[in-house]
Amino acid sequence: MTGVKEARPRGGRRWAIDLRPLGVPAYRRVWLGNGVAMFGFQFTAVAVPVEMFMLTGGSLWVGLLGIAGFLPLLVFGLWxxxxxDARDRRRVLLVGGGLLWASTLALLVQALFRVGSPVLLLVLVAVQSIAFAITSPARSAILPRLVxxxxxxxxxTLNFTTFTATSVFGPLTAGLIFATWxxxxxxxIAYAVDALLFTVSFWATLRLPAMPPEPDPDHAAIPRRAGLASIVDGFRYLATTPVLLLSFAIDLIAMVLAMPRALFPEVAHERFGGGAAVGWLYSAIAIGSMLGGLTSGWIGRLRxxxxxxxxxxxxxxxxxxAAGLAGQLWLMVVLLGVAGAADLVSSVLRQSMLLIYAPDRMRGRLQGVNTVVVAGGPRLGDLRAGGVAAGFGAGVAWVGGGLAATALAVLLVVAFPALLRYRAAAAPAADRD
Structure with missing residues (x-):
């Protein structure tokens, strides 16, 4: 095992983000590769909607990109x-990464040759979503084998903070490209940057050791298969573990009832006169999450x-x-930033509990469920917010959703207190490459 010295943090180090995992070479390479690749992906995330709007001149087709990305994620995230859980996770990452890389190169080629097909864009976004759905559970499930x-x-925490940082700075950098050319x-140019930066992630994956499934002591003689029965088995395990089930449930409640981003354009226009206000609203939650991550040294010490x-x-x-009640833009941005910091904490805790509580043989399938919850919850929240705003106004949809999410989450865990009783287990460390 790669040794990591334990030291009692002092002063500001109690709050500063914990960098000790970077002392493990395998994790450090994966973290660097994923961070660079996520930064590059933000260029594509901006470029595809821009290209779709340029081709069609309407927001309907841009909206269809969300459906093209979500439906494959729903199916292939579970699979x-x-x-x-059934295959070598390193090999899964390589195959899925290769598919993701190929789809990005296809976006580059069609842009260079100016194919101009909205349908082709939808297809390539769906392929990217399939590749992400295949790799995301494996990428998360390998973490306990690295550190x-x-x-x-x-x-x-490092992973989430890096992701939120790329979500802030990636789109801003991509915007400079479209402002310059x-x-x-x-x-x-945007697609080429994404394809080039993804090579760092591919290199980091190639450097990983083989990660075949760990043996299941209860079913050692039964070969694992990645089929419907395996998925059902994962849901069956989840149903018998109230701690994990409740952690998923309250996250869904938070995202479906309290995600306000679908209301940002309307609120920015009506309260703040549009303009740059909408950009600040869309970036506020990510900025809060990033700052929360940079001051997150205390999270790892929670019991x-x-x-x-x-x-x-x-x-x-x-x-x-509270943000929905704010009449000043700066105050709304600050309160959304506070919400983003709280979301960072809840995401880190839920992921840590999932990785430590669940046995290795189940981690992939549970990460698949987590992928669907994390990606699907906010999209359902957009639908909820837009529907309520259409009937009762943006204020009711925003403020009422936040209050309802808090009340329902608290009522749920009071009625089923297994989550409240959960404490971090002092699991023994195993040898890691």
């Missing part, structure tokens, strides 16, 4: 989790993680509700 169990919360020139998770979800809902 990808089963594959991660000691006591460093899993810190490693999860014409759209037809900027599109291939009553279940209670802290509930407090973080309640804090998210209350901060969102």
């Amino acid at each position: 990808g989790g089963a594959v991660a 000691p169990a006591e460093l899993v919360p810190a490693a999860s 014409r759209t037809d020139v900027g599109l291939p 009553r993680q279940g209670l802290a998770l509930v407090v973080a979800v309640a804090g998210w809902g209350l901060a969102v509700a």
